[in-house]
Amino acid sequence: MIGRHLLEVEDLGGAEGIEEVLRLTDSFVEVSERAIPKVPALRGRTVAWLFYEDSTRTRLSFETAAKRLSADTMNFSVGSSSVKKGESLRDTARTIEAMGIDAIVVRHASAGAPHRIAGWVDASVINAGDGWHQHPTQALLDCYTIRQHLGGIAGRHIAIIGDIKHSRVARSDVEAFTALGAEVTLVAPPTLLPPSLDGWPVRVSHDLDAVLPTVDVAYLLRMQRERMTEALLPSLREYTSTYGLTIRRAELLRPDAVVMHPGPMNRGVEIAADVADLPCSLILDQVRNGVAVRMAVLYLLLGAGTSLGATGPTDPSGSPETTQTRAEEATGE
Amino acid sequence: MAERERRQAPPYGGVFRARTRVMDRSDIQRAVWRMAHEIIEANQGTEDVVLIGLQTGGVPVAVALAEALTSIDQAEVEVGSLDVAFYRDDIGLRPVLPEAVTDIPWDLDGRVVVLCDDVLFTGRTIRAALNALADYGRPRAVQLAVMIDRGHRELPIRPDYVGKNLPTRRDEVVDVNSDGVDLGEMVR
Numbered sequence: 001m002i003g004r005h006l007l008e009v010e011d012l013g014g015a016e017g018i019e020e021v022l023r024l025t026d027s028f029v030e031v032s033e034r035a036i037p038k039v040p041a042l043r044g045r046t047v048a049w050l051f052y053e054d055s056t057r058t059r060l061s062f063e064t065a066a067k068r069l070s071a072d073t074m075n076f077s078v079g080s081s082s083v084k085k086g087e088s089l090r091d092t093a094r095t096i097e098a099m100g101i102d103a104i105v106v107r108h109a110s111a112g113a114p115h116r117i118a119g120w121v122d123a124s125v126i127n128a129g130d131g132w133h134q135h136p137t138q139a140l141l142d143c144y145t146i147r148q149h150l151g152g153i154a155g156r157h158i159a160i161i162g163d164i165k166h167s168r169v170a171r172s173d174v175e176a177f178t179a180l181g182a183e184v185t186l187v188a189p190p191t192l193l194p195p196s197l198d199g200w201p202v203r204v205s206h207d208l209d210a211v212l213p214t215v216d217v218a219y220l221l222r223m224q225r226e227r228m229t230e231a232l233l234p235s236l237r238e239y240t241s242t243y244g245l246t247i248r249r250a251e252l253l254r255p256d257a258v259v260m261h262p263g264p265m266n267r268g269v270e271i272a273a274d275v276a277d278l279p280c281s282l283i284l285d286q287v288r289n290g291v292a293v294r295m296a297v298l299y300l301l302l303g304a305g306t307s308l309g310a311t312g313p314t315d316p317s318g319s320p321e322t323t324q325t326r327a328e329e330a331t332g333e
Numbered sequence: 334m335a336e337r338e339r340r341q342a343p344p345y346g347g348v349f350r351a352r353t354r355v356m357d358r359s360d361i362q363r364a365v366w367r368m369a370h371e372i373i374e375a376n377q378g379t380e381d382v383v384l385i386g387l388q389t390g391g392v393p394v395a396v397a398l399a400e401a402l403t404s405i406d407q408a409e410v411e412v413g414s415l416d417v418a419f420y421r422d423d424i425g426l427r428p429v430l431p432e433a434v435t436d437i438p439w440d441l442d443g444r445v446v447v448l449c450d451d452v453l454f455t456g457r458t459i460r461a462a463l464n465a466l467a468d469y470g471r472p473r474a475v476q477l478a479v480m481i482d483r484g485h486r487e488l489p490i491r492p493d494y495v496g497k498n499l500p501t502r503r504d505e506v507v508d509v510n511s512d513g514v515d516l517g518e519m520v521r
Contacts, residue, residue, distance in 0.1 A: 027416065027431040035440075036468040039419035069419075303424045 005118045005125045006297055008134040009175040018143060018176060021296050025144050028292040028299075031068065041303050042071035045102045050093065050117075051128070052078050052108045057263055057287055058128050058137075062105050065294035071302070074101065089113060090120050097121040102302055106130070124301045132166050138262055139172035141293040143180060145286050146217055149258055154181030159211050161187040162221035162243060162270050165194050165232075169262045170221060174202055187211050189243065191232040208243055212252040220245055220261045220270045236269055246272045250280075258282050338390075338452075341427065342506050342519045349508055351515035355499060358513055361397075361480070364496035368478055369401035371494050372447060379406045381473065382445045387462055388416040388433040390451035390509060394480050398449060413437040415448075420461035441470030447494075451509035453479040456490035480509050 003011055012018050031039055047066045051059055066073045076096065078084075083092060089108075096104060103124040106114040111133035118125040129135040146153050158177050164170045164186050177184050184202045186193065197204065205211050212218060223236065233239050240246070245259065250272070253259070259271075259281045267273040276283060339349065356364070376382055379402050386395030392414050402410045418431035448462055459477060466475060478494035483501040501507065501516065508515045 024430065026434045027418070030434050030436075031419070034468060035470065038468070040464070041419040041424055299419075304428060304430050 004301065005114075005127075006136055006301060007114050007118060007125065007127045009136045009139050009172050009179070012136070012140075012176075015179045015181070018140065018179060021140055021293070021300065022144050022147060024296040024300065024304075025140075025289070025292045028068075028295040029289070031295070032288075032292055038068050038070060040070045041299055042066070042069040044072075045069075045302050046072045046074060046100060047103045047105060047298065047302075048074040048076055048096050048099075048101045050076050050096065050104050050106045050108075052083075052106075052113070053129065055107055055128070057290065058107065058135075061287070061290040062126075062128065062137075062294050062298075064291045065298055068291070069295055069298055069303070071102075071298065074099070089116065093117045093121055097123050103298065126297065126301065129168055131168065133168050133171065135168040135172050135262075136176075137290070137294055137297055138169050139176035140297065141286055141290040142169075142173055142219070142260065142262070143176050144289045144293055145260065145282050146258075148285070148289065149282060150216055150256075153177060155183075156216040157183045157185070157214055158217040158219060159185045159187050159205075159208075159215045160219045160221065161208060161245070163192045163223050164188045164221065165192045166224040167221045173219065174200060178202070185211055185215070187243065189233070189239070208249065209252060212249060213254065215253070216257055218245060218253060218257065218259050220259065222262065222264060223266055223269050240269055244270055244272065245275050247274050250275045250278065253280065260286060263287065338506070339519075343504070344519060344521050347519035347521050349506055349515075349517055350520045351508065351517040353516045354513055355481075355507075355516050356497060356514040358511075361496065361513060364480065365394075365397045365401050366405075368494040368496060369398055369405055372398070372402065372476075372478070373406055375476070375493070376445055379408050379410050381443065382447060383411045383413060383439070383441070384447050384449055384478075385413045385415050385437065385462075385466075387448065387450045387458060388414055388431070388435075391449045393511070394451055394478070394509075395447075395449035398447070398478060411439065413439070415462055415465055417458055417461035417465050420464045422457060422461065435465075437469050441466065441472045443471075443473050445474045445476065446472040447476045447478050449478045451480050452507045453477070453482045453490075453492050453495075454485055456486045456488040459490050460488050481507050481514060483507050 031037055049059060063073055101123050103126060105126045105128050106117055107128040108130050111131035113130050114125050114127040127134055127136055143153060150156060160170050160173060174184055178201045186202050186204050187208050261271060261283050265271055265276055267276060373379060384395040384399050386392035395412050399410045399412045414436045416431040416433050416435050418429050421429050423429060446466060476493040479492045480496035481499050482492055482495045483499050485503055505516060506518055
């Protein structure tokens with residue numbers, strides 16, 4: 001069962017917790033398909049964005065999710081705020097919280113920043129990506145997308161291809177995919193793998209052509225050129241020729257295999273322009289499902305009340321005795 | 334009985350113990366047939382009528398009514414289902430999670446919606462359902478069919494079609510299942 005914060009995949013509580021989020025996501029996919037895709041579930045709750053790093057899809061996705069749940073949203077972009085005047089992360093987070101915020105969605109370039117914030121504030125903290133560390137909602141939407149198209153994740157073979165070293169998506173995905181029983185193979189040049197893979201329940205390969213015919217999912221990662229501080233590759237062209245999903249390589253895939261990418265894509269680098277638009281590409285489904293998955297996460301943290309017992313009452317009227325009396329009075333039909 | 338009710342009737346985490354059988358299988362069948370006739374009478378047929386069962390206990394009621402309507406009126410009646418979790422007024426007070434995915438694949442504009450549920454109690458679920466329906470369109474009319482009306486309303490809501498009026502105490506529990514209707518309570 002999910003707790004008060006969502007900082008890493010581990011917070012979801014293993015396969016059971018992930019499955020619970022995916023089940024709830026089904027309901028929110030239905031909401032998103034309606035003529036009026038909005039429910040009053042989080043009326044009166046406020047969610048603030050604290051984005052220290054650029055983002056389009058994650059931020060828009062969270063914003064859409066919150067609005068479809070009728071929550072109020074507050075934007076905080078670092079560029080136009082007091083952070084420029086030197087305000088610390090702690091002061092910024094506590095200032096935002098003092099305005100009566102129920103949840104803070106954090107993206108930060110440093111691993112662990114959301115964990116620190118979670119220790120400083122009473123609001124729920126959701127990690128929307130911290131450095132090379134974790135991006136749990138991306139892992140959830142990837143799981144949901146695979147489940148939607150392949151019927152399930154257990155027993156599937158998923159190759160994660162590309163810049164594993166700098167990828168928080170890879171770290172979260174490996175945890176989530178393997179928790180749900182998938183086999184994961186990392187495919188990357190040695191320089192783009194983490195220095196140690198001890199304890200990672202994965203196989204490693206440096207030969208993409210050998211792996212592709214065996215996979216159900218080819219998950220490509222973006223070349224994170226902005227995080228590459230040293231010369232890890234001779235050239236991008238060489239990378240593309242050995243590890244890029246070109247049209248020629250896409251033909252090696254089984255007919256029922258799918259291609260995924262967390263975005264933003266470098267077309268022509270890790271994925272050929274034409275491959276991204278093939279029918280087997282689920283890249284836009286990932287974006288679409290992202291909204292529903294984030295609705296599920298926001299609802300579980302703020303509305304579902306599944307953590308009411310775990311973390312104690314969130315408001316004075318929610319103490320165990322009054323809750324019980326109210327439950328007696330208001331037991332539905 | 335809906336899983337939600339099982340969890341939330343005190344004592345919490347208890348099990349349902351039936352005390353009295355209120356209706357048996359054939360009583361339910363007769364009630365369904367009577368309610369189906371009443372629906373046809375009130376709407377002069379089944380044109381534009383759709384049945385929407387409330388998850389989870391109302392869905393079998395809706396299916397049974399649809400079968401009866403079809404065999405009486407010789408016309409197919411559409412059946413949908415609705416989960417009202419996101420519209421409940423107790424979100425934040427207690428755990429509220431949907432039990433199933435809503436299935437209303439048609440436009441409700443101009444239709445006559447018959448909401449179906451197993452037990453009508455406080456009326457709060459129906460209030461939530463009315464709000465939810467508004468997000469799917471503008472029905473010409475909304476009517477309410479329930480197998481059991483057990484009283485204790487907290488909102489100005491009344492059913493149009495009732496299988497059986499059953500006076501109860503607040504702490505009793507009504508269980509509508511495929512074999513019949515039982516009155517009892519939750520015990521540890």
